[in-house]
Amino acid sequence: MNQSSSQSAAQPWLVCLGAAFFFTFVFFQLTMFNTISKDVMHSFNLNAIHLGYLSSTYFFADALAIIPAGLLLDRFSIRRVMLIVMSLCVLSVYVFATTHNLYAAFVARAIVGMGNAFAFLGSMQLAARWLPSKRLALGMGLIITTIMIGGIIAQTPLTLLAHAIDWRGAMIVNASVGLALLLYMFYAVQDAPIGKNLNEGIDATATVFSKLWRSMKKPQNWFCSSFTAFMNVPITLLGELWGIMYLTQTRHFPMTTAANIASMMFVGMIIGAPAMGWFSDKIGKRKTPMMTSAFLILLVVIAIAYLPISSAFALGVLFFFLGLLSSAQVLSYPTMAESNSLAMTGTALSIVAIMLNLVSFAAQPLYGWLMHTQAYTQNAAGKITYSSASFDVAMALLPIAFIISFVFSYYIKETFCKPYTADSAESDEAASSMMRESAAEI
Secondary structure, three states: OOOOOOOOOOHHHHHHHHHHHHHHHHHHHHHOHHHHHHHHHHHHOOOHHHHHHHHHHHHHHHHHHHHHHHHHHHHOOHHHHHHHHHHHHHHHHHHHHHOOOHHHHHHHHHHHHHHHHHHHHHHHHHHHHHOOHHHHHHHHHHHHHHHHHHHHHOOHHHHHHHHHHHHHHHHHHHHHHHHHHHHHHHHHOOOOOOOOOOOOOOOOOOOHHHHHHHHHOOHHHHHHHHHHHHHOHHHHHHHOOOHHHHHHHHOOOOHHHHHHHHHHHHHHHHHHHHHHHHHHHHHOOOHHHHHHHHHHHHHHHHHHHHOOOOOHHHHHHHHHHHHHHHHHHHHHHHHHHOOOOHHHHHHHHHHHHHHHHHHHHHHHHHHHHHHHOOOEEEOOOOOEEEOHHHHHHHOOHHHHHHHHHHHHHHHOOOOOOOOOOHHHHHHHHHHHHHHHHHHHHO
16 A cells, blocks of 8 residues: 555554554463453363463463564565554454364464554554654554553453453454455555654664664663563562452452453553553653652552452552553663664664563563462362462562662653763763772772
8 A cells, every 4th residue: 555645644543543452362361361260261171370481381482573674574564564464463363262182372462462562663653654753752642542441451351351241252343353454454554644754863884783782782771671671560470360360269250340340450451551651741851750650659569469458449540550650661762763763663662672571571470480489279170269368479579570660760861852862872881980980999
Protein backbone atom coordinates (compact mmCIF):
# COMPACT_ATOMS: atom_id res chain seq x y z
CA MET A 1 0.00 0.00 0.00
CA ASN A 2 1.60 3.23 -1.12
CA GLN A 3 1.54 6.28 1.00
CA SER A 4 -0.65 9.03 -0.40
CA SER A 5 0.84 12.26 -1.65
CA SER A 6 -0.73 14.22 1.21
CA GLN A 7 -1.52 13.55 4.83
CA SER A 8 -4.23 14.80 7.15
CA ALA A 9 -3.74 16.14 10.64
CA ALA A 10 -5.32 12.97 11.97
CA GLN A 11 -3.05 10.59 10.08
CA PRO A 12 -0.23 10.48 12.68
CA TRP A 13 -2.75 9.42 15.32
CA LEU A 14 -4.42 6.86 13.03
CA VAL A 15 -1.01 5.34 12.26
CA CYS A 16 -0.16 5.17 15.96
CA LEU A 17 -3.59 3.66 16.67
CA GLY A 18 -2.90 0.86 14.17
CA ALA A 19 0.41 0.10 15.87
CA ALA A 20 -1.30 0.30 19.26
CA PHE A 21 -3.88 -2.28 18.13
CA PHE A 22 -1.07 -4.70 17.32
CA PHE A 23 0.47 -4.09 20.73
CA THR A 24 -2.95 -4.43 22.41
CA PHE A 25 -3.56 -7.81 20.79
CA VAL A 26 -0.26 -9.36 21.87
CA PHE A 27 -0.54 -7.77 25.33
CA PHE A 28 -3.96 -9.39 25.70
CA GLN A 29 -2.34 -12.78 25.08
CA LEU A 30 -0.08 -12.06 28.03
CA THR A 31 -2.67 -10.75 30.50
CA MET A 32 -5.31 -13.37 29.65
CA PHE A 33 -3.37 -15.93 31.72
CA ASN A 34 -4.46 -14.04 34.83
CA THR A 35 -8.03 -15.10 34.03
CA ILE A 36 -7.62 -18.58 32.54
CA SER A 37 -4.69 -19.76 34.68
CA LYS A 38 -6.77 -22.29 36.64
CA ASP A 39 -8.36 -23.65 33.45
CA VAL A 40 -4.96 -23.98 31.76
CA MET A 41 -3.52 -25.72 34.84
CA HIS A 42 -6.37 -28.23 34.75
CA SER A 43 -6.29 -28.76 30.96
CA PHE A 44 -2.56 -29.44 30.85
CA ASN A 45 -2.21 -30.85 34.41
CA LEU A 46 0.26 -28.18 35.60
CA ASN A 47 1.38 -26.91 39.02
CA ALA A 48 2.29 -23.29 39.84
CA ILE A 49 5.91 -23.68 38.73
CA HIS A 50 4.98 -25.25 35.39
CA LEU A 51 2.26 -22.65 34.80
CA GLY A 52 4.86 -19.96 35.47
CA TYR A 53 7.12 -21.49 32.85
CA LEU A 54 4.33 -21.70 30.25
CA SER A 55 3.33 -18.09 30.86
CA SER A 56 6.91 -16.80 30.95
CA THR A 57 7.75 -18.52 27.65
CA TYR A 58 6.17 -15.37 26.23
CA PHE A 59 8.91 -13.27 27.82
CA PHE A 60 11.71 -15.63 26.83
CA ALA A 61 10.69 -15.55 23.16
CA ASP A 62 10.15 -11.80 23.40
CA ALA A 63 13.67 -11.29 24.78
CA LEU A 64 15.21 -13.47 22.07
CA ALA A 65 13.34 -11.58 19.34
CA ILE A 66 14.06 -8.07 20.61
CA ILE A 67 17.41 -7.46 18.93
CA PRO A 68 16.42 -9.05 15.59
CA ALA A 69 13.16 -7.07 15.73
CA GLY A 70 14.95 -3.78 16.40
CA LEU A 71 17.42 -4.38 13.60
CA LEU A 72 14.73 -5.46 11.13
CA LEU A 73 12.48 -2.51 11.96
CA ASP A 74 15.41 -0.11 11.55
CA ARG A 75 16.38 -1.68 8.24
CA PHE A 76 13.10 -2.58 6.52
CA SER A 77 9.54 -1.28 6.15
CA ILE A 78 7.92 -1.14 9.59
CA ARG A 79 4.50 -1.59 8.03
CA ARG A 80 5.43 -4.73 6.12
CA VAL A 81 7.25 -6.34 9.05
CA MET A 82 4.40 -5.63 11.48
CA LEU A 83 1.75 -7.05 9.14
CA ILE A 84 3.68 -10.28 8.68
CA VAL A 85 4.30 -10.77 12.38
CA MET A 86 0.71 -9.88 13.34
CA SER A 87 -0.51 -12.57 10.91
CA LEU A 88 1.70 -15.16 12.63
CA CYS A 89 0.40 -14.09 16.05
CA VAL A 90 -3.25 -14.48 15.02
CA LEU A 91 -2.49 -17.96 13.67
CA SER A 92 -0.68 -18.95 16.87
CA VAL A 93 -3.68 -17.94 19.01
CA TYR A 94 -5.89 -20.25 16.94
CA VAL A 95 -3.36 -23.03 17.58
CA PHE A 96 -3.29 -22.36 21.34
CA ALA A 97 -7.08 -22.39 21.43
CA THR A 98 -7.36 -25.86 19.87
CA THR A 99 -4.26 -27.81 20.89
CA HIS A 100 -4.14 -30.41 23.68
CA ASN A 101 -0.40 -30.85 23.24
CA LEU A 102 1.65 -28.99 25.84
CA TYR A 103 4.61 -28.55 23.50
CA ALA A 104 2.38 -26.99 20.84
CA ALA A 105 1.03 -24.64 23.52
CA PHE A 106 4.59 -23.62 24.38
CA VAL A 107 5.34 -22.91 20.70
CA ALA A 108 2.15 -20.89 20.24
CA ARG A 109 2.95 -18.95 23.40
CA ALA A 110 6.46 -18.27 22.12
CA ILE A 111 5.19 -16.90 18.80
CA VAL A 112 2.95 -14.29 20.44
CA GLY A 113 5.84 -13.43 22.75
CA MET A 114 8.01 -12.85 19.70
CA GLY A 115 5.21 -10.70 18.28
CA ASN A 116 5.32 -8.48 21.34
CA ALA A 117 8.92 -7.52 20.50
CA PHE A 118 7.84 -6.25 17.09
CA ALA A 119 4.69 -4.61 18.45
CA PHE A 120 6.54 -2.74 21.18
CA LEU A 121 9.43 -1.51 19.05
CA GLY A 122 7.28 -0.82 16.00
CA SER A 123 4.75 1.28 17.89
CA MET A 124 7.43 3.29 19.68
CA GLN A 125 9.31 3.89 16.41
CA LEU A 126 6.19 4.96 14.56
CA ALA A 127 5.33 7.38 17.38
CA ALA A 128 8.85 8.83 17.22
CA ARG A 129 8.56 9.21 13.43
CA TRP A 130 5.05 10.64 13.24
CA LEU A 131 4.68 12.79 16.37
CA PRO A 132 6.49 16.05 17.21
CA SER A 133 8.81 15.99 20.24
CA LYS A 134 6.45 18.15 22.29
CA ARG A 135 3.72 15.51 21.86
CA LEU A 136 5.93 12.43 22.03
CA ALA A 137 5.42 11.49 25.70
CA LEU A 138 1.66 12.11 25.40
CA GLY A 139 1.49 10.02 22.23
CA MET A 140 3.43 7.14 23.73
CA GLY A 141 1.25 7.38 26.83
CA LEU A 142 -1.89 7.11 24.68
CA ILE A 143 -0.45 4.02 22.98
CA ILE A 144 0.05 2.46 26.41
CA THR A 145 -3.52 3.49 27.30
CA THR A 146 -4.88 1.62 24.28
CA ILE A 147 -2.84 -1.43 25.28
CA MET A 148 -4.20 -1.33 28.84
CA ILE A 149 -7.74 -1.54 27.47
CA GLY A 150 -6.70 -4.98 26.29
CA GLY A 151 -5.56 -5.71 29.83
CA ILE A 152 -8.99 -4.76 31.20
CA ILE A 153 -10.81 -6.89 28.63
CA ALA A 154 -8.58 -9.80 29.67
CA GLN A 155 -9.97 -9.61 33.22
CA THR A 156 -13.73 -9.51 33.91
CA PRO A 157 -15.01 -9.63 30.28
CA LEU A 158 -12.81 -12.62 29.50
CA THR A 159 -13.83 -14.27 32.80
CA LEU A 160 -17.49 -14.01 31.81
CA LEU A 161 -16.84 -15.15 28.23
CA ALA A 162 -14.76 -18.14 29.35
CA HIS A 163 -17.48 -19.08 31.83
CA ALA A 164 -20.10 -18.94 29.05
CA ILE A 165 -18.30 -20.80 26.26
CA ASP A 166 -15.24 -22.29 28.07
CA TRP A 167 -11.71 -20.95 27.80
CA ARG A 168 -10.94 -22.54 24.43
CA GLY A 169 -14.01 -20.99 22.83
CA ALA A 170 -12.97 -17.64 24.30
CA MET A 171 -9.57 -18.04 22.65
CA ILE A 172 -11.25 -18.59 19.26
CA VAL A 173 -13.11 -15.29 19.72
CA ASN A 174 -9.80 -13.74 20.77
CA ALA A 175 -8.09 -14.83 17.53
CA SER A 176 -11.01 -13.61 15.42
CA VAL A 177 -10.73 -10.15 16.95
CA GLY A 178 -7.03 -10.24 16.08
CA LEU A 179 -7.93 -10.85 12.44
CA ALA A 180 -10.14 -7.74 12.44
CA LEU A 181 -7.32 -5.65 13.95
CA LEU A 182 -4.97 -6.96 11.27
CA LEU A 183 -7.30 -5.58 8.59
CA TYR A 184 -7.27 -2.14 10.23
CA MET A 185 -3.47 -2.21 10.36
CA PHE A 186 -3.34 -3.04 6.65
CA TYR A 187 -5.22 0.13 5.77
CA ALA A 188 -3.92 2.55 8.43
CA VAL A 189 -0.24 1.89 9.17
CA GLN A 190 2.36 3.75 7.11
CA ASP A 191 6.13 3.88 7.59
CA ALA A 192 6.78 7.64 7.93
CA PRO A 193 5.47 11.10 7.00
CA ILE A 194 6.37 12.37 3.56
CA GLY A 195 9.87 13.85 3.47
CA LYS A 196 10.93 12.46 6.86
CA ASN A 197 14.70 11.89 7.01
CA LEU A 198 15.10 8.52 8.73
CA ASN A 199 18.89 8.53 8.54
CA GLU A 200 19.49 11.74 10.45
CA GLY A 201 22.19 11.45 13.10
CA ILE A 202 23.90 8.27 11.93
CA ASP A 203 26.57 7.33 9.43
CA ALA A 204 24.99 5.68 6.39
CA THR A 205 27.78 3.11 6.38
CA ALA A 206 27.02 1.91 9.93
CA THR A 207 26.23 -1.79 10.19
CA VAL A 208 23.43 -3.23 12.27
CA PHE A 209 25.98 -4.53 14.75
CA SER A 210 27.73 -1.17 15.08
CA LYS A 211 24.33 0.44 15.78
CA LEU A 212 23.64 -2.15 18.44
CA TRP A 213 27.06 -1.64 20.00
CA ARG A 214 26.60 2.15 20.05
CA SER A 215 23.26 1.74 21.82
CA MET A 216 24.66 -0.67 24.38
CA LYS A 217 27.55 1.66 25.25
CA LYS A 218 25.20 4.37 26.55
CA PRO A 219 24.58 4.15 30.32
CA GLN A 220 21.38 6.16 29.81
CA ASN A 221 19.89 3.32 27.77
CA TRP A 222 20.60 0.78 30.50
CA PHE A 223 19.31 2.97 33.35
CA CYS A 224 16.02 3.65 31.52
CA SER A 225 15.69 0.00 30.59
CA SER A 226 16.19 -1.23 34.14
CA PHE A 227 13.80 1.37 35.56
CA THR A 228 11.09 0.23 33.13
CA ALA A 229 11.68 -3.47 33.78
CA PHE A 230 11.32 -3.25 37.56
CA MET A 231 8.44 -0.75 37.49
CA ASN A 232 6.58 -3.23 35.30
CA VAL A 233 6.80 -6.06 37.87
CA PRO A 234 3.27 -5.53 39.35
CA ILE A 235 1.78 -5.80 35.86
CA THR A 236 3.87 -8.92 35.21
CA LEU A 237 2.91 -10.65 38.46
CA LEU A 238 -0.52 -9.38 39.47
CA GLY A 239 -1.93 -8.23 36.14
CA GLU A 240 -0.72 -10.99 33.87
CA LEU A 241 -0.69 -14.21 35.89
CA TRP A 242 -1.11 -14.37 39.68
CA GLY A 243 -3.39 -11.47 40.65
CA ILE A 244 -6.79 -13.14 40.40
CA MET A 245 -5.53 -16.35 42.02
CA TYR A 246 -3.97 -14.23 44.80
CA LEU A 247 -7.26 -12.44 45.50
CA THR A 248 -9.44 -15.55 45.37
CA GLN A 249 -7.20 -17.73 47.55
CA THR A 250 -5.96 -15.17 50.13
CA ARG A 251 -8.89 -12.72 50.38
CA HIS A 252 -11.52 -15.30 49.34
CA PHE A 253 -13.25 -13.09 46.80
CA PRO A 254 -15.43 -14.65 44.08
CA MET A 255 -13.74 -14.95 40.69
CA THR A 256 -15.62 -12.02 39.14
CA THR A 257 -14.89 -9.73 42.11
CA ALA A 258 -11.20 -10.65 41.98
CA ALA A 259 -11.14 -9.94 38.24
CA ASN A 260 -12.76 -6.54 38.84
CA ILE A 261 -10.13 -5.66 41.46
CA ALA A 262 -7.27 -6.80 39.21
CA SER A 263 -8.68 -4.81 36.29
CA MET A 264 -8.38 -1.61 38.34
CA MET A 265 -4.62 -1.81 37.84
CA PHE A 266 -5.16 -1.46 34.11
CA VAL A 267 -7.67 1.35 34.65
CA GLY A 268 -4.92 3.11 36.61
CA MET A 269 -2.51 2.66 33.73
CA ILE A 270 -5.10 3.86 31.19
CA ILE A 271 -5.36 7.12 33.12
CA GLY A 272 -1.76 7.23 34.29
CA ALA A 273 0.04 6.63 31.00
CA PRO A 274 -1.26 9.72 29.15
CA ALA A 275 -1.36 11.72 32.40
CA MET A 276 2.30 10.96 33.11
CA GLY A 277 3.18 11.83 29.53
CA TRP A 278 1.20 15.07 29.61
CA PHE A 279 2.63 16.08 33.00
CA SER A 280 6.18 15.28 31.91
CA ASP A 281 5.76 17.31 28.71
CA LYS A 282 4.17 20.15 30.70
CA ILE A 283 6.96 20.51 33.27
CA GLY A 284 9.66 19.76 30.71
CA LYS A 285 11.19 16.97 32.80
CA ARG A 286 11.28 13.17 32.69
CA LYS A 287 13.34 12.16 35.74
CA THR A 288 11.36 13.85 38.54
CA PRO A 289 8.03 12.06 37.96
CA MET A 290 9.92 8.78 37.47
CA MET A 291 11.67 8.99 40.85
CA THR A 292 8.56 10.20 42.69
CA SER A 293 6.41 7.39 41.30
CA ALA A 294 8.99 4.72 42.17
CA PHE A 295 8.94 5.88 45.81
CA LEU A 296 5.16 6.18 46.17
CA ILE A 297 4.41 2.83 44.54
CA LEU A 298 6.54 1.12 47.18
CA LEU A 299 4.11 2.34 49.85
CA VAL A 300 1.10 1.14 47.84
CA VAL A 301 2.40 -2.38 47.32
CA ILE A 302 3.32 -2.76 51.00
CA ALA A 303 -0.29 -1.86 51.87
CA ILE A 304 -1.64 -4.45 49.41
CA ALA A 305 0.66 -7.25 50.44
CA TYR A 306 0.94 -6.85 54.19
CA LEU A 307 -2.09 -4.98 55.57
CA PRO A 308 -5.16 -7.12 56.47
CA ILE A 309 -7.49 -5.39 53.99
CA SER A 310 -10.66 -7.35 53.25
CA SER A 311 -12.68 -4.63 51.49
CA ALA A 312 -13.00 -5.14 47.74
CA PHE A 313 -13.41 -1.38 47.28
CA ALA A 314 -10.25 -0.54 49.25
CA LEU A 315 -8.21 -3.13 47.37
CA GLY A 316 -9.62 -1.85 44.09
CA VAL A 317 -8.42 1.66 44.98
CA LEU A 318 -4.96 0.34 45.88
CA PHE A 319 -4.74 -1.66 42.65
CA PHE A 320 -5.79 1.49 40.77
CA PHE A 321 -2.92 3.46 42.31
CA LEU A 322 -0.57 0.54 41.65
CA GLY A 323 -1.34 0.88 37.95
CA LEU A 324 -1.38 4.68 38.03
CA LEU A 325 2.09 4.95 39.55
CA SER A 326 3.64 2.08 37.60
CA SER A 327 2.66 3.90 34.40
CA ALA A 328 5.64 6.19 35.04
CA GLN A 329 7.58 3.53 33.17
CA VAL A 330 6.22 5.01 29.91
CA LEU A 331 8.48 8.03 30.44
CA SER A 332 11.47 5.82 29.71
CA TYR A 333 10.43 5.62 26.07
CA PRO A 334 10.52 9.36 25.21
CA THR A 335 13.64 9.63 27.37
CA MET A 336 15.26 6.97 25.19
CA ALA A 337 14.00 8.62 22.00
CA GLU A 338 15.46 11.95 23.17
CA SER A 339 18.77 10.32 24.06
CA ASN A 340 19.33 8.57 20.71
CA SER A 341 19.21 9.63 17.07
CA LEU A 342 16.07 8.84 15.07
CA ALA A 343 17.77 6.08 13.10
CA MET A 344 19.00 4.50 16.36
CA THR A 345 15.68 4.61 18.20
CA GLY A 346 14.54 1.08 17.36
CA THR A 347 17.88 -0.45 18.27
CA ALA A 348 18.11 1.57 21.51
CA LEU A 349 14.57 0.61 22.53
CA SER A 350 15.62 -3.02 22.06
CA ILE A 351 17.57 -2.70 25.29
CA VAL A 352 14.44 -1.58 27.16
CA ALA A 353 12.51 -4.54 25.87
CA ILE A 354 15.32 -7.00 26.60
CA MET A 355 15.55 -5.90 30.22
CA LEU A 356 11.79 -5.85 30.66
CA ASN A 357 11.42 -9.37 29.30
CA LEU A 358 14.36 -10.83 31.19
CA VAL A 359 13.02 -9.49 34.48
CA SER A 360 9.48 -10.68 33.65
CA PHE A 361 10.75 -14.07 32.48
CA ALA A 362 12.49 -14.54 35.82
CA ALA A 363 9.75 -13.02 38.00
CA GLN A 364 6.76 -15.18 37.04
CA PRO A 365 8.29 -18.62 37.68
CA LEU A 366 10.22 -17.24 40.68
CA TYR A 367 6.90 -16.10 42.19
CA GLY A 368 5.48 -19.57 41.51
CA TRP A 369 8.54 -21.27 42.99
CA LEU A 370 8.30 -19.17 46.16
CA MET A 371 4.65 -20.16 46.46
CA HIS A 372 5.40 -23.82 45.90
CA THR A 373 8.01 -23.88 48.68
CA GLN A 374 5.25 -23.17 51.20
CA ALA A 375 2.25 -25.27 52.27
CA TYR A 376 -0.36 -26.22 49.66
CA THR A 377 -3.07 -28.85 49.23
CA GLN A 378 -3.73 -31.16 46.29
CA ASN A 379 -6.95 -33.12 45.79
CA ALA A 380 -7.42 -36.50 44.11
CA ALA A 381 -7.95 -34.85 40.72
CA GLY A 382 -4.57 -33.12 41.01
CA LYS A 383 -5.99 -29.63 41.60
CA ILE A 384 -3.61 -27.54 43.75
CA THR A 385 -4.68 -24.85 46.22
CA TYR A 386 -2.07 -22.54 47.77
CA SER A 387 -2.22 -21.03 51.25
CA SER A 388 -2.12 -17.35 52.18
CA ALA A 389 1.39 -17.90 53.56
CA SER A 390 2.54 -19.04 50.11
CA PHE A 391 1.42 -15.75 48.56
CA ASP A 392 2.82 -13.67 51.44
CA VAL A 393 6.31 -15.02 50.76
CA ALA A 394 6.03 -14.53 47.00
CA MET A 395 4.71 -10.95 47.32
CA ALA A 396 8.07 -9.89 48.78
CA LEU A 397 9.27 -9.65 45.17
CA LEU A 398 7.25 -6.47 44.64
CA PRO A 399 8.80 -4.08 47.20
CA ILE A 400 12.26 -5.35 46.23
CA ALA A 401 11.52 -4.50 42.59
CA PHE A 402 10.46 -0.95 43.41
CA ILE A 403 13.50 -0.25 45.54
CA ILE A 404 15.65 -1.31 42.58
CA SER A 405 13.65 0.87 40.17
CA PHE A 406 14.08 3.89 42.44
CA VAL A 407 17.85 3.41 42.48
CA PHE A 408 18.02 3.25 38.69
CA SER A 409 15.80 6.34 38.30
CA TYR A 410 18.35 8.30 40.33
CA TYR A 411 21.02 7.68 37.69
CA ILE A 412 18.88 8.59 34.65
CA LYS A 413 20.09 11.75 32.94
CA GLU A 414 17.40 14.43 32.52
CA THR A 415 16.68 15.27 28.84
CA PHE A 416 14.38 18.24 29.58
CA CYS A 417 12.12 16.95 26.75
CA LYS A 418 14.59 18.13 24.11
CA PRO A 419 14.98 16.15 20.85
CA TYR A 420 18.28 14.42 20.17
CA THR A 421 21.01 16.58 18.58
CA ALA A 422 24.73 16.38 17.99
CA ASP A 423 25.16 18.41 21.19
CA SER A 424 23.16 15.74 23.02
CA ALA A 425 25.59 13.13 21.82
CA GLU A 426 28.60 15.11 23.08
CA SER A 427 26.90 15.73 26.43
CA ASP A 428 26.02 12.05 26.75
CA GLU A 429 29.59 11.01 26.05
CA ALA A 430 30.87 13.51 28.62
CA ALA A 431 28.43 12.15 31.20
CA SER A 432 29.57 8.61 30.46
CA SER A 433 33.21 9.62 30.94
CA MET A 434 32.43 11.32 34.25
CA MET A 435 30.56 8.24 35.42
CA ARG A 436 33.49 6.00 34.55
CA GLU A 437 35.88 8.34 36.37
CA SER A 438 33.61 8.42 39.45
CA ALA A 439 33.40 4.65 39.47
CA ALA A 440 37.19 4.39 39.22
CA GLU A 441 37.63 6.76 42.18
CA ILE A 442 35.19 4.70 44.26
